[in-house]
Amino acid sequence: MAGPVLLNVPTIEDSRGELGIVDTGFLPFAIARIYYLFDVSTQSTRGGHAHKTLTQFLVAVSGSFSVELSDGLGNDFAFSLRSPREGLLLPPGFWRQLSDFSSGSVCLVMASQPYNPEDYIREFGQFAAWKQRR
Numbered sequence: 001m002a003g004p005v006l007l008n009v010p011t012i013e014d015s016r017g018e019l020g021i022v023d024t025g026f027l028p029f030a031i032a033r034i035y036y037l038f039d040v041s042t043q044s045t046r047g048g049h050a051h052k053t054l055t056q057f058l059v060a061v062s063g064s065f066s067v068e069l070s071d072g073l074g075n076d077f078a079f080s081l082r083s084p085r086e087g088l089l090l091p092p093g094f095w096r097q098l099s100d101f102s103s104g105s106v107c108l109v110m111a112s113q114p115y116n117p118e119d120y121i122r123e124f125g126q127f128a129a130w131k132q133r134r
């Protein structure tokens with residue numbers, strides 16, 4: 001899989017509102033787990049880790065937040081998620097930090113695997129060393 005990328009989520013709009021659809025085959029992985037961040041303080045920073053094998057798709061289903069990524073090899077990426085009509089496809093091997101949560105925002109995450117603490121790298125130096133060994 002290539003690097004992190006924003007994908008437009010197909011939506012259907014009518015007079016009642018709008019409906020976003022993440023159907024089978026839209027993502028390049030099968031969804032094994034869904035979780036969501038809510039009631040996040042506007043001062044809070046989430047993330048602060050990398051995943052060895054997990055792929056995720058993040059959507060600001062309400063409000064907005066920022067995602068800062070590092071590949072551990074000197075390349076940084078920044079995204080601002082502010083619409084339920086798009087999401088960030090986040091491959092494994094990226095350090096991530098989520099911040100600038102707007103009040104009442106919700107970050108919905110679709111993930112390729114069940115929760116596994118062994119998949120996390122929680123120290124940036126270890127992450128960078130792990131990337132350089134690959």
Ligand code: TYD
Binds near residue numbers: 035037045046048115
């Ligand atoms: P963490 O992944 O550190 O949250 P974030 O990246 O949003 O800052 O998870 C916070 C806590 O929740 C941590 O103790 C692990 C636990 N957790 C689960 O038990 N299951 C899950 O699916 C997730 C995502 C986290």
